[in-house]
Amino acid sequence: MRWLMAATVGFSLVSPSLAAEQAPSNASVSQSVLTYPASFFATMGLNTAYDMIQRIPGFTLDDGSAVRGFADAAGNVLIDGQRPASKTDDLARILVRIPVSNVERIDLIRGGAPGIDMQGKSVVANVITRKLASAFNGVAVVGAYKPEAVPFDPQIRLEGTWHDGDRTFGVSLFAARFHDGSQGGGEHIVFGPDGHRLDVASMSDSGPMYQYIGTTNYETTLFGGKFKANLTLEDQPSQVIDIDNSATSGRTAEHDRQDRVDAEFGQHYERGLGDDLSFEVLGLEHVDHNGAASVFSTATDLQDFNLSSHGGEAIGRGILHWRPSDLLTVDGGGEFAYNWLSTRTRFIDNGVAIQVPAANVLVQEKRGEIFANATWQVFPTLSVQTQLRVEQSTISSTGDVVLSKDLTFLKPRLLATWSPDALDQLRVRIEREVGQLDFQNFVANAALNGVGVIAGNPNLVPQRDWAFEAAYDRHFWDSGVASLTYRHLVLQDVVDRVPVFAPSGVFDEPGNIGGGTEDDIVASFSLPLDRIGLAHAVLRGTGTWRVSSVTDPTTGGARIISGQDPFDSELHFTQDFPAWKLNWGVDFFPTFYNRFYRFDEIDTNRNGSAATVFVEYKPLPDLSLRATLDTNRQVFDVTRRVFAGPRNVDPLLVTDFRGHRFGVISFFRIRKTFS
Secondary structure, eight states: OOOGGOOOOOOOOSSSHHHEEEHHHHEEEEEEEEEEGGGGGGGOOOHHHHHHHHTSOHHHHHOOOSSTTTTTTSSSSTTBBOOOSSSSSHHHHHHTBBBBGGGGEEEEESSSOOTTOOOOEEEEEEEEEOSSEEEEEEEEEHHHHHHESOOOOEEEEEEEEETTTTTTEEEEEEEEEEOOOTOOOOEEEEEEETTTTTEEEEEEOOOOEEEEEEEEEEEEEEEEEEEEEEEEEEEEEEEEEEEEETTTTEEEEEEEEEEHHHEEEEEEEEOOOOSEEEEEEEEEEEEEEEEEEEEEEEEEOOOEEEEEEEEEEEEEEEEEEEEEEETTTEEEEEEEEEEEEEEEEEEEEEEEEEOTTTOOOOEEEEEEEEEEEEEEEEEEEEEEEEEEEEEEEEEEEEEEEEEEEEEEEEEEEEEEOOOSSSSSEEEEEEEEEEEEEOOGGGGGGGEETEEEOOOOTTOOOEEEEEEEEEEEEEEETEEEEEEEEEEEEEESSSSSEEEEEEETEEEEEEEOOOEEEEEEEEEEEEOOOOGGGGEHHHEEEEEEEEEEEOTTTTTOOOOOOOOOOSEEEEEEEEEEEETTTTTEEEEEEEEEEEEETTTTTEEEEEEEOOOEEEEEEEETTTEEEEEEEEEEEEEEEEEEEEEEOOTTTTTEEEEEEEEEEEEOEEEEEEEEOOO
């Protein structure tokens, strides 16, 4: 849903005059760190720390990756040197709650720096907040999306933060209704194997989705250290009604309802133990409940699928930091996690109960990890990060599938960063990565008006790879940046799609399909346009090319990984007019697609290109008005090539095409701050 998105360390060998001439305006430069003070953003008319992160040259926000471990699954933004003790309350939402007035500076740390936990990332932004003795900050935001042919989708956000000496208390409430960009009316066409049309239907796909989020956080000094706690409560009910009307096959309808409720409580404590020692401990508890129901009906068929799941996660993590000098930091510690998911599934077809593999299971995982890492500034131009982690876990399931298995993984990492001057940097990384297990893959699910019922597979093991990566950054002009990254992955136990044979039929399920390779090229740039006459204007872009090769478990041939985008990119243009208290811009997302390979069909999802124009006006420092308009219709196409049976032996049966046209979307927002 693109439309919903919205202290320097190191050394320098360049002369001060050259660095001052070519470095970002109002930013100080070192080999490892670029520091952007609040003055760098002063003319941009921004509102939150999230807006500031979006404007850092050459930096792209990453909310987190699908790897195992709490720290390694973190995003690439720290707040006052620490990762928030939360997984449900993501980085983007946390950054939105930090007003610009509370940010002292943002440090862009490239390749690592002593005293900074890089959380397994090569580049990290560290938001340094102001220390307020006694103050109150409040925010009220009211907005509305207006999709074409859909009533207004309102949203409201209320926030308050109280500072009193060493204590800080904050609360935030958010409520919104929206319609998914994959919905919308359009054509549903079924083609025969020779390409002729078998059926054409008019398609109506709509339904409101809601999101209610409440968060609170508290921070204080405790026993000579600093204690933080945060609580997040979230409810996301939704329903979608999909109706096809065809003169040939009649009327078909699917009604999907879902309600997911989450609660998360996080705690973090850190304390110094002397001049060169400190420690931190973290605790996180998360529980959720998901209820889903899907009813599909035609003139001759009635299918009813129900899923109820309860899950949770508990994490405990402790780290000891040793900094014997300004050039060396050594960290060591351990982490323990307990995950569980219990599900009950029911599938009825024309009054007959159908047994689905892994429909009713309880899956549990107990995982422990010990780790040690070091960051060493070997020379003024060379820094090295090394890390070694050892993980042991036990995964078990009871119910429809009874099993238990022990897994042990050794995860080394080496990152070397060479910075010959303040403008150029080369990073080389070698790492053993272990992917995260998605417990939703362990249980059955359904898309009745599409791929049908999908079986679960509690016998999955994590996908692993050896990653070999090289990245080069070049800073130029005033605040221009160009970056190129090449990454080669040697894959093992790739998680993809496989068939499962049961007495009640053959089903598609997630499974491990063996090894493979993947090569990625990531290019990004940030280009200030002052030199061509566009004052305070910047053009930013990024593109990622992926080429993967795995063995298809059905045909035995080579193909790409299911669900992987071969290429995705985005372009952003912004221009600020400080004298008019206004900024505007254009965001453009080219077409991209992904493809899923199932044993009896190949599904392709294609998102059409999207472009939005926005204007933001701040008549007063504490009041901003923002308007956004899509310049083209939202397009989402689903093409299913369905075979009579396994693709390796049976012929193509039909090609099913659904073209969703969601329409143009406009948005308006009023933001008022109180202090």
